[in-house]
Amino acid sequence: MILKAMVFFSLAGLAGQGWCAELESLRAQGLPDAGSIMAQIQQQPQLPQPPATTLDVCVFTEFRNNKCHFRCESGATLIEPAVRPDFSSGEPAGACATHIFRPGPSPFAQFNKHIDSSDLRDLLRDPNPEVRKAAVRASRPYIGNSYAQDPVREILGDQNERTDIRVEAARVLSYATGGSRVRDELTDVIRYGNEPRELRVMAYKALWSATGHSRVQDLLMDAVRYSEKDRDARRAAIWALFSASNNSRPQDVLSDVLRSRNEEEPTRVEALKSLYNAMGHYRVKDLMTDLVRDSNERKPVRLAAIKALSGANNDSRVKSLLEDIMERSSDTEFRLAAIEALSPDLADIREYFHLPYKLENGGFVSPIEKE
Structure with missing residues (x-):
């Protein structure tokens, strides 16, 4: 079964009608939008490559006839229907996953030594x-297979297991949220109020790769709006919504958090970071611009908003604002932030805004690995 995962971005430029006029104007001038900047980010192989995986990574290549076309590392070509169009928000008619994962031949097959299925099962149940814990981490390349996934799910749900091991299990299972049982296990951790905070935080973040499922998206939005009382867990739900911020409802929830002066500063900054993927939307871009210009706004929020404008620095108005700050601001930190926004370091951008990205060899790096 194909495991659909990771970020669902509305693909600007794939459907000309329904997109905001301002963004169309930018395209007419040949200026890149946030989607183009994301593509540049994904093309920069600057971090160490992750361990080899037994999943075949299929990368989006083309949108044609309301179908999403993917090219896989194995050489295969996949064609999938567009996912969850949102006409009410004025977004393009189709949305495609940036990546699809499907079971593939193990890259360890060429070596004489590797962890076979029986060894891995035994290690995951070892008394030590x-x-x-080491076995849970080692199971990531095999997590699409039941012999790895089933015992890791058992570890996640075992309240007698050590918390740090269960946290690692949640992290690894984020690569398998295409399966309903995995999503159910993670949501159960969230719904049980007696689970350790650090485990609930990781369970929220692990669901970032499942926001294409309406139930997961609703769970995260409800947690942000009213149901989650723990501050750290609520911020984790905000973190996970970054992969859905191109959709109007999550975008509104995140924008409301960012606008609210009653929210704690770190919470507002987290919401701002999760809106970076939506910088192609004029509402989000205008919100960031307003925050930057508001002299009564808290400085850390303004600095984060300046950094976010790196995703729209080809917009003439944004560029003019950043240049004005760079040349005339009396605050050195603002000037430096504007310089960085006008000429962003892509590795810094993807780390600050916790963005997934693709390596030169086609491998995929999930933002949850740094959490």
Whole structure:
């Protein structure tokens, strides 16, 4: 079964009608939008490559006839229907995953030594907790297979297991949220109020790759709006919504958090970061611009908003604002932030805004690895 995962971005330029007039004007001038900037980010192989995976990574290449076309590392070509169009928000008619994962031949097959299925099962049930923890981490390349996924799910749900091992299980299972049982296990952790905070935080973040499912998206939005009382867990839900911020409802929830002066500063900054993927939307771009210009706004929020404008620095108005700050601001931090926004370091951008990205060899780096 194909495991659909990761970020669902509305693909600007794939459907000309329904997109905001301002963005169309930018395209007419040949200026890149946030989607183009994301593509540049994904093309920069600056971080160490992750361990090899047994999943075949299929990368989006083309949108044609309301179908999403993917090219896989294995050489295969996949064609999938567009996902969850949102006509009410004025977004393009189709949305495609940036990546699809499907079971593939193990890259370890060429070597004489690797962890086979029976060894991995035994290691995941080893009486030594440090061995179990190492085995959970080692199971990531195989997590699409039941022999790895089933015992890792058992570890996640075992309240007698050490918390740090369960946290690692949630992290690894983020690569398998295409399966309903995995999503159910993660949401159960969230709904049980007696689970450790750090585990609930990781369970929220692990669901970032499942926001294409309406139930997951609703769960995260409800947690942000009213249901989640723990501050850190609520911020984790905000973090996870970055992969859905191109959709109007999550975008509105995040924007409301960012606008509210009653929210704590770190919470507002987290919402701002999760809106970066939506910088191609004029409402989000205008919100960031307003925050930058508001002299009564808290400085950390203004600095983060300046950084976010790197995703729209080819807009003439944004560019003019950043240049004005760079040349005339009396605050050195603002000037430096404007310089960086006008000429952003792509590795810094993807780390600050916790963006997933593709390596030169086609490998995929999930933002959850740094959490």
